[in-house]
Amino acid sequence: MTQAPRLSGVMPALVTPFGDDGKIDFKAFEKLLDHLRAAGVTGWVPNGSTGEYFSQSTEERRAVLQFVKDHAQPGETLIAGTNAPATREVIAQTRMARDIGYDTVLLAPPFYTRPTPDELIHHYETVLDAVDVNLVLYSYPAKDGADIGFEVLDHLADNPRVIGIKESSGVLQRAVDIASRYDGRIQLVSGSDDIALDFMFWGAESWICGPANCMAKACCDLDRTWKAGETDRAREMMKTLYRAMNSLESGKFVQKIKYGCELQGLPVGAARAPLGPLSDAEKAEFRAAMEPILNW
Template sequence: MKLNGILPALVTPFNAAGKVDHDTLASILETQLAAGVSGFVPLGSTGEYYALANDERRQILATVKEVVGGRGTLIAGANGSCTREVLEQVSQTVDAGYTNLLIAPPYYALPSQAELLAHYQTILDTFPDINVVLYNYPIRTNVEVGMDVIAALHEHPRVLGIKESSGNLLRAIEIGEQYKGLQLSCGSDDQALDFYLWGADSWICGPANIFPEKVVAFHRTFTGGDIRGAQEIMRTMFPVMANLESGKFVQKVKYGTELAGFKVGNARAPLLPLTEEEKVEFRRVFEACQG
């Protein structure tokens, strides 16, 4: 399966009572589809996977599947702190009709690279009908999907690619150059242009919740051969990307989604809402980007 285009890392909207707002989620999906995204990634870091109850996860998977249908590629996050928990999450995700999964290293356990490879191999062996996208986000898991793991898995027929969110561009270049069988997907939003220059064809993209038309335009312009035009689009978006990457990413994506017209609520505790000063600064770069 080809990883291609813009794949929004979906926010999880909450209503005033703090419950998942499935109507707003459906509206976000339709808006992003109309903008031309290629698919969706629910239950990732941007979707506050870690803060959701299991029933909420199942309901979100059902809503996304029902609304999108066959109109886009679906890659669901399925993560946990140990192999047993991840297998349970994969099982319920498969039961919900998903075959493509985004899987990061188990957090808190701090597995060695040999243990991490065994973890991924157990998942692949237990579920012979799924495809896996590796997810390298060491700032959240404190464990890197190292080059030894990538070397061992890059030719596996059901390991599709890697969402590289380390912020280390040299690492992304090395993956793209040395492991041609592994599709490279941008997970560092402020480095998207660099990723595309070094061979990425997809962007699993938090900012697509904020301005899907712009990120889709970037992808289409670049893949259409107009690199300078893609650079100009990225230049308009870059202040927002830099603000997002400066801290409080989830809260800022949710606030940006609110500025785009969707009431998605605050992030769940322990994350606190943005201060008024932080909102003013984010709104300033957002409005400049829109202009």
């Protein structure tokens, strides 16, 4: 195992492009990754919820991980989403990612099962015991139905392989609490996109960012501007980004991001069922919110 990475910069939680035949479109994928790299992203996070891992077979998930690993350049961070509903499936997905060359994985609580804090601690420890990887926790209770509470974080905070938490609860107070309680132990990773600048203020040096698929330059510029100490300019950028980010948080997240890619001239196909298409009104609303970003 290499030394645990210090996470930094914008790392897109990658969409998975699908062709009209319903299969993964790797030509569209390559075009998207080249575009994101040119915008200044620092790494790649395939097979997260934005990547529709829940709709993919193991073979498809393996193909996505391998493709992104092959595309990555030295110095770019690689974090594999290896979530699944049961611990043994998470271990299998995590082993697969490790074998392909991913040293770090992103793991939310197993969805649907609503594990207790003790069960969740046991789940994460079992995965870490089974596979030699670093772990970024993923807190998104609205989707997973379970919270990574402070009882869990207190237990894991001194494990050197639990390196960060992507905080997507949307509750800023929780991000502040994490930043203050676990400073120097668990890295705070921005995951609530419409308050990304607030996360930066509270010490998040990295942003695992679904919207970066369709607004990469704007997200990377915000990150760079904040780190350059240009606070007022960063605030103006966040104002410009806010409407589109807030629209994404309001629902149909994956479909809107894929539509945003289309607006950027990077079509990545439709989302898989049960995720349905956007209505004309939803498209118009998101297109209007994206307008200043398309002209960034």
